[in-house]
Amino acid sequence: MMKSVITYTLDSCRKCLKCLKFCPTGAITLDNGRVFISDEKCINCGKCVEACHNQGIQAKGSTLIDIKNYDYTVCIVPSSLIGHCKTRQEVEEMFYAIKELGFDEVVDMTDIEGQIHDEVRKYSLYSNNACNISSFCPVVNKLIQVKYPMLLQNIIPINYPSEVAAKRIRKIHKDKENLGIFNCCECESKLSLAKYPYGNTSYEVDHALSIVDIFPLIRANMGKGRLKLSLCKEGLQSCNPYMMLVDENDLVADGFEKIINVLEHAEFGLLKDFKLLELFPCFNGCIGGRLLWGSSYLIKSNFFALIDGDEKRISNISFDELYNDKITKEVKDDRTIQEKLQFFAKVNAKLDKLPGYDCTACGLPSCRVMAEEIVNGNKTLSDCKILVRKEV
Structure with a gap:
């Protein structure tokens, strides 16, 4: 989990x-x-x-002090951070600046992001299912697990780009015993895709770094040198919903309220005309991540300049290496539809007895959650502060 x-x-x-x-x-x-x-x-x-x-x-993410725990370290840079640069020269300066933080190697994963986006489109095109859901974002996947489990089968079982990149790095450096892989994260959810600092040991990435913490250090090292590199246009486009190459049967939504609305419609079978749902909880996609500095609007304009020039082709990683079905196997709720309906009926019965203020005075976020806790045997009606006060 x-x-x-x-x-x-x-x-x-x-x-x-x-x-x-x-x-x-x-x-x-x-x-x-x-x-x-x-x-x-x-x-x-x-x-x-x-x-x-x-x-x-x-x-919070890991710190740069953790670099000392490894003999050889590699830092993965996402496309969203690259978008902070206006020119290719700035990108190369930024990669050098990151390397100066203590890493032995700094790599981009634009080619992997480009291939994954391409594979997702192919998967949805040849799939017999409607409403296939892209699995780029851990927030979307976990949200479906928690609130919309009936849509789990719609998630395309392709791994996160950082995981695919980390596996490729380990394969390239298989001779290095004490290898440390660090990932720069643009949002809170990406911090969970690593062994540290939160103990998610099933991932290939060792440490998740919060960009907002290390960005001042990166800026301080800018202009000291350059690391030559080429970027994949498709990868850069994949992290912004307004630059992605989409088919007429694709639905792209960004912003948390929007994706909630899309998932609710999908759960009721109202979006069967769409083959693919590409959902970004952050406004403007991954370039709108909360752990990034600056405006996502400026980053978007920078991408147009960055996609001109020497291009790297999308990676050619086998589908077996991209495939990951563990996302859809983490749900513990194995109740039947009838059992769920009976549970909701009991919850609604208890909810009718509660005041419905959603005041949080009981320490729970809403009266519905309180009703669920009562049905589960964890709370009683006497735990409601409003009802107790009325009785007094």
């Missing part, structure tokens, strides 16, 4: 309960004055981090 990367700091918490109200899956609760985050429900979307102005809720 993908673990939550959201951490809670008691000293900074002001008990404003905004994190409870903004969490889309009800993963956050308050008990005895302390916030608790459920690994099973948390989708690492970062909505709670965005809502908390006191830094009581945070998401």
